[in-house]
Amino acid sequence: xxxxxxxxxxxxxxxxxxxxxxxxxxxxxxxxxxxxxxxxxxxxxxxxxxxxxxxxxxxxxxxxxxxxxxxxxxxxxxxxxxxxxxxxxxxxxxxxxxxxxxxxxxxxxxxxxxxxxxxxxxxxxxxxxxxxxxxxxxxxxxxxxxxxxxxxxxxxxxxxxxxxxxxxxxxxxxxxxxxxxxxxxxxxxxxxxxxxxxxxxxxxxxxxxxxxxxxxxxxxxxxxxxxxx
Numbered sequence: 001x002x003x004x005x006x007x008x009x010x011x012x013x014x015x016x017x018x019x020x021x022x023x024x025x026x027x028x029x030x031x032x033x034x035x036x037x038x039x040x041x042x043x044x045x046x047x048x049x050x051x052x053x054x055x056x057x058x059x060x061x062x063x064x065x066x067x068x069x070x071x072x073x074x075x076x077x078x079x080x081x082x083x084x085x086x087x088x089x090x091x092x093x094x095x096x097x098x099x100x101x102x103x104x105x106x107x108x109x110x111x112x113x114x115x116x117x118x119x120x121x122x123x124x125x126x127x128x129x130x131x132x133x134x135x136x137x138x139x140x141x142x143x144x145x146x147x148x149x150x151x152x153x154x155x156x157x158x159x160x161x162x163x164x165x166x167x168x169x170x171x172x173x174x175x176x177x178x179x180x181x182x183x184x185x186x187x188x189x190x191x192x193x194x195x196x197x198x199x200x201x202x203x204x205x206x207x208x209x210x211x212x213x214x215x216x217x218x219x220x221x222x223x224x225x226x227x228x229x
Contacts, residue, residue, distance in 0.1 A: 015049060016056035022047075023057060027066055027077055028166035034079040038067065064160055066167075078167075085168055085216055092161040093209040096142060097202055099149035099158075104198045111148050112194020118144055119187045126179040134179060135169045141186050145193075168216060185211065 023043075026032045038058060040051045047054070058075055061067040069075050080088070103111045118141040125133035139162055146158040185208050192201040 015053040016060065019043075019047065019049070019053055019057035020060045023061055024064075024066065024163055027061075028163045030167070032077050034077050034167065036077045038075045038077070064163075066163060080164070080167065082217055086213060088161060088164045088168060089209050089213055092142070092158065092165060093205055095154050095158045095161065096145055097205050099146040099151065099154050100193060100201050100205060101198070102149040102151065103145075103193060104196055104201065108196045109194050111145075112190050112192075114144060114148065115141060115190035115193060116187065119183060119190055122183045122186060126183055134182070135166070138169065138182070138186070139166055141190075168212075 023032070023038075032038070040054045040058070043054050044051045058067060058069075062069055062075070066078055067075050068078050078084075118137060121137040121140065122134060125131075125137050142165070143158070143162060146154055149155075185204070189201065189204045189208065192204055
């Protein structure tokens with residue numbers, strides 16, 4: 001057998017992959033809410049494609065855990081319970097701590113400055129009371145943290161976890177009476193990285209996780225409670 005006989009022609013990104021990316025984006029942004037049912041025929045009509053690629057895209061997202069297939073009922077956007085949310089944040093923090101360790105061993109000052117720029121984006125969103133921009137800037141901070149570590153495997157794991165995190169962030173709306181607290185948490189993480197303070201950095205990442213979980217897993221405060229806080 002020749003060394004090249006096992007290769008297959010390289011093609012552009014497939015239609016199912018493109019459809020999966022669109023669905024993933026809609027789910028992560030909350031446009032397709034947890035528990036919402038996906039109907040193949042409706043999606044195919046909206047995208048102008050046959051149901052085959054839709055079915056394959058749905059299978060991909062089911063494997064990722066973003067969709068749930070229920071026999072004789074259909075396919076639905078996953079709904080995360082308390083155990084799921086804890087697992088998402090524990091796993092994401094483990095990946096981010098691994099990435100942070102790699103960054104501290106390298107140009108931690110430059111990496112910290114890049115993250116501080118992301119914190120500035122968060123502060124700008126807070127000043128405008130733009131919760132959607134705040135969540136996007138929040139995700140961008142964590143995405144950049146891992147991307148700078150230049151580990152393809154950490155980034156691959158983190159990518160799926162970030163989609164799930166975006167779904168959780170939709171639930172954080174109204175759980176920060178003062179968004180400056182959220183900005184400050186990220187600023188402290190970036191500054192610890194910039195200064196190369198490994199132990200502090202790891203503690204801050206854990207504290208950030210614990211704070212988010214505490215807010216996500218407690219009953220959302222009422223408007224009256226927020227006004228008196």
